[in-house]
Amino acid sequence: MSATPFLSVTDLRVDYPIPGGVHRAVDDLSFTVERGGSLAIVGESGCGKSTVARSLVRLLKPTAGRIELDGVDLAPLSERRMRPLRHRVQMVFQDPYGSLDPHSTAQEIVAEPLRVAGVRDRAQRAKRAAELLDRVGLPTSALHRRPAEFSGGQRQRIGIARALASSPELLICDEATSALDVSVQAQVLRLLRELREESDLTFIVISHNLGVVREISSEIIVMRDGRLVESGPTERVLAAPAEPYTRALRRAALDPAAMRGRKPRSVVNTVSARDRGPSKGEAA
Template sequence: MTGGAESTPRNAATDGRAGDPVAEPAGVPAAGSAPFLGVEDLVVEYPTAQGPFRAVDRVSFRLPRGGSLAVVGESGCGKSTLARALVRLLKPTSGRIVLDGTDIATLPERRLRPLRRRVQMVFQDPYGSLDPHLTAQQIVAEPLRLSGTGDRAERARRAAELLDRVGLPSSALHRRPPEFSGGQRQRIGIARALASRPDVLVCDEATSALDVSVQAQVLDLLRELQAETGIAYLFIAHNLGVVREISAEVVVMHAGRVVETGPTAAVLAAPAEPYTRALRRAALDPTAIRGVKPRHLLAATAPEGTRT
């Protein structure tokens, strides 16, 4: 996990040039060191009948090798667009995405293809992101087949190892997605993303479709995988309670821009921006939780002065 939890959160509205997004979240490497993933003044626009719509507006942040960073905000703030740009499912309008020293923002597909394995994505919807006609083993082996890795037997063996690693039994190998629960499907999605041994895993609301107890299981799995492999995580989320459990640093987005950034614990304890305070209040309604209410999530959203 990234360090710097004791540093002071920075306010993007007042830090640096007025109105400009913060370039470096507190606690990540200083300007003199090279991050593994650096996003600089990234802009993503969509064409509309009224002209270009700017979904991501000059967003900057840095993710160190093996670190964790969360990007949070309400629906429609540009989080998922940002995630898709990072894995180059979308081509940015301008700005830079520097992966281990290489700017991938404008690379043509021919030069981008060898780098794609290094940044993989776990999608939000575990029901719609898996091919229902393939078995779990085939789904996980698919990235290996597309990259020309090994023969069929080797790919099947590697897929079986990954499914075992994410906690699915051997009986799951030849079952198809409709035969799995939502949590099990998300584990298959994580195994698929890990198949190409990425350096960065972008998790786009990877637990939002799951109930609270299954969320906890998936978050535990992601922590274990990071401890074992040193993979870096970039989490896209709207739930600050969940973010507190998985990432030491947080970037808050609103209307496509960064409005606040800093150590997650500090931002949750004392948000500097009214938008972040409103997001914190709305992050989790304890009365809506089904089953056992995790104390750490309730504490994350308890009124200030009442947390113990």
């Protein structure tokens, strides 16, 4: 075993320009992930999770800090130097609909990254795309259908197949199941868990839903206002959160109505405000 973690993020900082200054969305965030490991990033809406994800896939260039993948710092690389590395880190988005070309068939969508990666043989691309769509649980009849003809869960499977087409080493799922019904969410989670178990793919799962996190990640980091507030093994952090903020998130997650997304995010704010008061002997 090498002593270098597969992914090492150090003092990551992202400032967004806003009128009259900058908004610091990620503030000196550091964490590591082992190869084949799984890390969840949790925290309420606006805390900077997607900004971290966009930095890791280099959809944006961080303001400061290092993103070392196998010891190579991706953070300062130019677009040109990033290009040959892009396939290594892939992302599954919350709303695949927005990112799936409406005019292409499922098979074409999944074959496209293969073309970009230089697979010249069209038949070979089509065959690999069909295998990937099969792997994510879509029937053969799906191959020639277009995004509008699929359900949300099926579209998310296409998004996962497309991400896998690049043979990534790191897969980032940014609220990949949040838009789905609870039962469909469970099916997609099962697929992600299988993928994790059958390969040495490394996962980063971003979610505001601690139920989701518990299903697929062994490690967790909790973010608030761009900063890390707590980290450790998922079971330990969720069983005995040290931080009031994590306790509040956990309580919101245990509330079934909150799980269905019915409750506004003020649930967390209200509870954490209460938690900030004198200790109430909250059972961990």
